[in-house]
């Protein structure tokens with residue numbers, strides 16, 4: 157349905173979605189048997205080299221590539237089944253999975269089956285990621301390669317950046333820069349782009365600050381904007397002030413949803429544990445965004461930010477002017493402070509340590525839906541969470557789904573849930589499956605190499621174990637998480653910025669024994685008199701958060717220091733039964749994270765920026781030209797394929813080259 161039709165069915169979809177949610181919640185809220193399972197998602201850009209013109213472009217062969225990869229997966233599964241029939245003891249890994257993504261130049265891969273809780277499986281994470289990259293590579297042409305860059309540096313730049321070439325026209329996006337042909341061909345994706353634009357009443361407008369280099373014109377006015385195009389009514393956007401001075405202007409969903417992320421999903425043992433993890437990981441979102449920073453270039457210009465987040469946020473911002481608070485409410489229902497793609501707006505655990513002051517008293521919720529959830533027995537916090545997600549309209553509706561029975565399905569619920577692209581996602585069990593309550597950690601930037609991707613994935617997994625085992629408390633007011641998200645964008649945030657973080661993350665000693673993540677009722681913990689909320693947190697550097705601050709007994713007053721997340725994980729690992737070899741290998745990953753935090757190693761963003769600025773063809777004018785882009789993409793491909801030894805300066809990114817293959 158296009159937007160004009162879809163909007164007439166929005167309430168119906170929300171109603172069906174809530175019905176499906178309630179069915180799922182009633183059926184699975186008592187799940188207790190679930191175990192830790194987790195898995196990563198890696199997204200790739202497929203590049204295509206034009207060697208004659210020394211140009212690196214995006215390959216638009218997603219369907220063919222996925223078809224070939226799907227065939228391979230089926231063949232492998234058949235072979236495994238056959239072997240198993242012959243020999244019941246035959247053991248084999250499940251072949252990895254590849255998925256489509258918004259960009260027709262993107263691939264996503266996940267492990268064939270989620271990882272379990274045994275330590276040694278952590279050591280297979282990197283090799284599994286590498287296998288997936290190799291498999292992808294094997295199904296590409298000679299001139300093509302998968303790379304793990306968050307954003308293609310010359311996406312939307314002047315000249316040719318797709319293979320095959322298409323001029324920047326198309327009625328779905330109506331972009332000045334991106335042809336509709338680079339959107340995944342499945343009808344869902346172009347419809348999503350068109351409906352976001354229609355609902356908003358204009359094209360999305362993304363303005364990222366330019367990085368002023370020595371020869372960048374001041375003030376910078378994006379020279380690639382065409383103020384004279386008269387193809388679509390939306391061409392008026394730029395004549396009505398959509399472009400901000402000093403900024404790189406982008407006008408289409410593809411700029412954001414064409415970005416690659418690293419996501420991690422955890423299954424909890426029950427709903428309550430999932431809710432705890434959701435809340436406790438939320439304050440870490442912006443910290444990990446800054447730590448994984450890898451996006452210094454947009455549309456062929458160096459930007460004054462290091463991360464992708466706000467680009468995606470702006471790229472799917474379907475809010476009307478009324479919802480954005482630019483006009484008084486008349487046709488829209490709510491004033492909504494954030495895009496659908498944003499940091500979370502409410503905590504949802506029943507943990508007694510979740511003080512009401514941490515949540516936003518002005519949170520926008522759909523009151524009718526909240527009432528319905530409460531009337532059905534859902535508790536206040538969970539009902540608030542879903543009633544908040546359900547302030548949004550469904551963006552893409554398939555007519556057929558309204559004509560069939562919603563029972564036993566989750567499609568209408570997922571319609572709203574999965575287009576709330578928040579930095580954490582609380583995932584209820586899919587109906588009819590054996591999958592439990594899950595939480596997804598979504599803020600991290602994809603890294604150039606699988607060594608780094610594995611390191612960050614493993615870091616987060618270990619942190620969740622420490623959180624649950626020690627009952628750690630990372631709560632800070634939710635608006636401080638928002639502020640941190642903003643701070644995380646700053647160029648070199650790791651070296652120059654401070655982030656709000658909780659000072660005392662340990663539960664009070666006498667509470668320790670009581671703290672339990674199981675749903676069996678435990679005695680109400682005796683809480684010490686609470687500090688004023690403002691005294692619970694302060695500003696830290698990323699280095700202090702990750703590596704710790706030594707206590708200073710000599711200062712006046714003596715300062716207690718801060719343990720740091722890596723020392724905390726180390727302490728946790730000391731308490732579990734883990735063999736020396738595994739422990740050593742895990743240290744390699746923790747080392748990388750620690751050195752990124754301390755600045756000893758560069759983030760991907762810094763490395764890429766320095767690569768550009770050090771390139772002989774770069775003119776110091778913020779422009780990343782075809783030649784620079786070609787060399788950068790080639791270097792990034794080598795890094796990703798485990799050939800970093802051939803790339804000058806790779807040790808600044810990865811540390812002493814360990815001959816990782």
Ligand code: ADP
Nearest residue numbers: 193194195196197266269270421422423591592
């Ligand atoms: P989405 O795109 O909706 O976030 P994907 O299916 O692409 O989901 O990825 C989900 C990730 O969760 C995969 O890495 C997968 O291995 C992992 N996973 C699958 N089943 C479970 C489970 N029961 N518990 C935890 N993680 C799971």
Ligand code: MG
Nearest residue numbers: 197255264266
């Ligand atoms: Mg996925």
Ligand code: MG
Nearest residue numbers: 257258413417
């Ligand atoms: Mg996605």
Ligand code: MG
Nearest residue numbers: 197255264574
């Ligand atoms: Mg997905």
Ligand code: MG
Nearest residue numbers: 197199257264
């Ligand atoms: Mg994805």
Ligand code: MG
Nearest residue numbers: 197419420596
């Ligand atoms: Mg995901």
